[in-house]
Every structure is written in structure tokens, then in C-alpha cells.
Amino acid sequence: PAAAAPALRARAARPVAPLCCVQTSRGHQSLHNSVDEALLLKRKAEEVQFELNGRCIYLVGMMGSGKSTVGKILAEVLGYSYFDSDSLVEQAVGMPSVAQIFKVHSEAFFRDSESSVLRDLSSMHRLVVATGGGAVIRPVNW
Numbered sequence: 008p009a010a011a012a013p014a015l016r017a018r019a020a021r022p023v024a025p026l027c028c029v030q031t032s033r034g035h036q037s038l039h040n041s042v043d044e045a046l047l048l049k050r051k052a053e054e055v056q057f058e059l060n061g062r063c064i065y066l067v068g069m070m071g072s073g074k075s076t077v078g079k080i081l082a083e084v085l086g087y088s089y090f091d092s093d094s095l096v097e098q099a100v101g102m103p104s105v106a107q108i109f110k111v112h113s114e115a116f117f118r119d120s121e122s123s124v125l126r127d128l129s130s131m132h133r134l135v136v137a138t139g140g141g142a143v144i145r146p147v148n149w
């Protein structure tokens with residue numbers, strides 16, 4: 008079944024051509040599809056590279072929709088740095104997993120730290136950021 012694909016949001020004054028990665032299926036049968044999709048994604052990234060002009064890309068989408076997979080490919084092609092906001096929150100809090108942060112602290116605590124991490128990243132250039140699936144919940148993150 009079709010799954011939600013991560014939306015691509017470039018921090019751009021002028022929108023650039025939208026990139027879309029459609030995740031059609033999972034498992035071994037989709038292997039050749041994934042290879043094709045990666046090639047298409049690389050080509051699209053090369054197409055928009057000039058227009059992006061160093062502006063960041065923030066990937067948003069449901070949990071498991073492919074943000075990290077897509078983000079690493081985009082960063083490599085564009086010569087950008089790649090960050091996963093969940094990992095940055097784990098580092099900032101000093102805990103090994105988001106699940107543990109939720110358990111020991113709370114979701115609100117995690118969301119505060121996530122917003123802080125995203126705010127810090129927002130002053131930087133040439134980044135591809137895979138945000139957490141719930142990052143869109145707080146309008147301050149947009």
C-alpha cells in the first residue's frame with residue numbers, strides 16, 4: 008500500500024521545484040523500486056541544486072515515511088550536512104533513545120528540546136534535516 012511520503016520543505020524566500028519521493032511498498036520486492044527512486048531523487052536534487060543556493064531542506068512526514076533515507080541521499084548529492092533532529096535531542100538530553108526521554112521525562116519535555124534543537128539549526132545553512140514525525144505538532148517549529 009502507498010505510504011505517506013515525506014514532504015520537502017526548503018527554507019526559501021522563493022519556492023523551488025517540489026521534490027517528491029513516493030514510497031510504494033516495503034520488503035524485498037520493492038528493492039529495485041527503491042534503487043530507481045534513489046536515482047530519481049539524485050537527479051531531482053541535481054536539478055534544484057542551483058536554485059537552492061545553500062538554503063536548508065527540512066523533511067517532514069509521518070514516522071517511518073522515509074525522511075532519514077531521503078535526507079541522507081539529498082545531503083550527499085547537494086554536498087550538505089545531514090542531521091536527524093531525534094539524534095540531536097538525544098545528544099542534548101544525554102539519553103540513548105527518544106523512547107527513554109518520553110518515559111523518564113515526558114513528551115512535553117521532548118517537544119521542548121526538539122523545538123530548541125530546530126531553532127538552533129534554523130540559523131545554519133547547507134543542511135538537510137530529518138525532523139521527528141511529531142515535529143509538525145508545534146506551529147513554532149514551522
Ligand SMILES: Nc1ncnc2c1ncn2[C@@H]1O[C@H](COP(=O)(O)OP(=O)(O)O)[C@@H](O)[C@H]1O
Nearest residue numbers: 030032033037041044070071072073074075076
Ligand atoms: N522508498 C522506499 N521504499 C521502501 N522502503 C523505504 C523507502 N524509503 C525508506 N524505506 C524504509 O522504510 C523504513 C523507514 O525509513 P526511514 O528513512 O527511517 O523513515 P523516517 O526517517 O521517516 O522515520 C526504513 O526501513 C527504510 O529502509
Ligand SMILES: O=C(O)C1=C[C@@H](OP(=O)(O)O)[C@@H](O)[C@H](O)C1
Nearest residue numbers: 069070071105106139140141142
Ligand atoms: O516525534 C515523534 O513523536 C517521534 C517520531 C519518530 O521519528 P521518525 O519520524 O524519525 O521515525 C520516532 O523516531 C521518535 O521516537 C518519536
